Amino acid sequence: MLRLTRSSIQREQAAWTAAGVELPQFDYEQVAKNTQQKPEWIHFGAGNIFRGFVANAHQKLLDSGKADTGIIAAETFDFEMIDKVYKPYDNLTLLVLMNARGDFQKRIVNSIVEGITADKSREADDRRLTEVFENPSLQMASFTITEKGYSLTGPNGKYLGIVEKDIEGGPEQPVHAMSIVASLAYKRYLKGAFPMTFVSMDNCSHNGDKLKKGVVTIAKEWTARGLVEEGFVAYLENEQLIAFPLSMIDKITPRPSETVQAALLEQGIGGMDVIITSKNTYTAPFVNAEISEYLVIEDKFTNGRPLLEEAGIIFTDRDTVNNVETMKVTTCLNPLHTALAVSGCLLGYTLIADEMKDDTLRRFVEMIGYKEGLPVVVDPGILSPKQFLDEVLTERFANPFIPDTPQRIATDTSQKVGIRFGETIKAYIRREDLDPAQLTAIPLAIAVWCRYLLGVNDEGEAFTLSPDPLLETLQGHLQGVALGGRNASVRPILEDEQLFGVPLYEIGLGSKIEGMFLEMLAGPGAVRRTLEKYLK
Ligand SMILES: NC(=O)c1ccc[n+]([C@@H]2O[C@H](COP(=O)([O-])OP(=O)(O)OC[C@H]3O[C@@H](n4cnc5c(N)ncnc54)[C@H](O)[C@@H]3O)[C@@H](O)[C@H]2O)c1
């Protein structure tokens, strides 16, 4: 039985190849040594999309001799990932890509040469992080830390408790991702104010701006308390030195699936256990993903960058990235995903591809995409929105071999509704020829999310909601609301402009959503009936 370790891929090359696994082609020892001496790329958020897409792209450069240093993966949040899926497997990942015929393309990704935590109690890790940021060679820090990783404030608009502590404590003992990054940037500033670029690759609208705001806010609070030198904020805001480009990343990378693990075992590859960490990260030595992938990055790097265009990544101007990201995150992919996620959880689905076989749900996402989204989308020029949407609906979501679940996508929905639905609603408000009150499928998706928050499925049975940082607050608003109830109001949720980014009641959507929500509350089967009614 093959086991994923560096010594195995060196000693048992023939067996790995016979098992259909493509092996790395570069001189690992040399690359690791180069990275130790002149680190160029650190990535925060050592999760599945990073390993399955970003690290694989970099491996293509290493394999073809177009890069000579690897990536350093860093965790600010879930240290167990480093301990359980990085260290024991020598930072290797078995990437499993699946096409619509169910064939596996298997590849070992070896471009991550270090896995470290930002845990202050681990001295070696702490020293290494400092050393990396103090080195002029560092070109970029990239991020896939989820949308909530950037938030400094809670639902009341005030700083989160850990952020308050970080602000008072200064750059020495930071805990929140934004404070950790600010503290490392401060070390770089003190060492010589060297240039570098911070690239967010999360699904947030204007992700680079969000990252910049998070880091600069912390820096300003420290400055106000005299905890850092005056010049630090100016350093972060000097665009010749520090850049925060926008990006759009796209590759459906589900949680590792036990079906894939079992298939690997049949192919002679063992030790592939799926791990759920105590922070609820789903991880494994392997990553399963679809083949399609798009990464578009604003070409604004102040200290050089890897030649990732040679690995299919598109570098372009800010407006184009903005348009392509708006197209994907707010219109042609992620809103459809969220609608399928919350309705799938209510209707008992555990696979996105199965939902696409459900006529009502398929109509639901077609209506959000083609009828309500496409009219306001700006064509980014490098990808056709209509073609992109066609591919999403007919090929990508429908691929039965992609083990993607509504439960994964429903995670953190409170952090995403404003971007995934609010942006399109804003476009309807801006356009004189359109009226947001005429929308149907988008308000219906919001109503379904509110109904989802009750934690009772369409058969009337309790189910476990996916994690969400605002779950307690949101469910608090729904206390006393039950299936069969008549006067239940979701108003406190719908009028929270922080959530949706738009005043739903003022634009004629609040009451409409309340009505849909009430219809779905009528009793068992009411969710499906309501969906069918509005999606005829
Ligand atoms: N999986 C996909 O299909 C996909 C596709 C495109 C973009 N993305 C973006 O990447 C993000 C991560 O996806 P993934 O599949 O790697 O998920 P994952 O669960 O495998 O990894 C999540 C990563 O984020 C870190 N994290 C979670 N909460 C954090 C917090 N509060 N502060 C700092 N770090 C935190 C975790 O420790 C982990 O490293 C998504 O939220 C999305 O923005 C994902």
Ligand SMILES: O=P(O)(O)OC[C@@H](O)[C@@H](O)[C@H](O)[C@H](O)CO
């Ligand atoms: O990763 P999130 O939480 O922003 O959203 C869940 C999915 O919609 C998302 O991961 C998609 O699979 C991805 O955006 C496809 O590129």
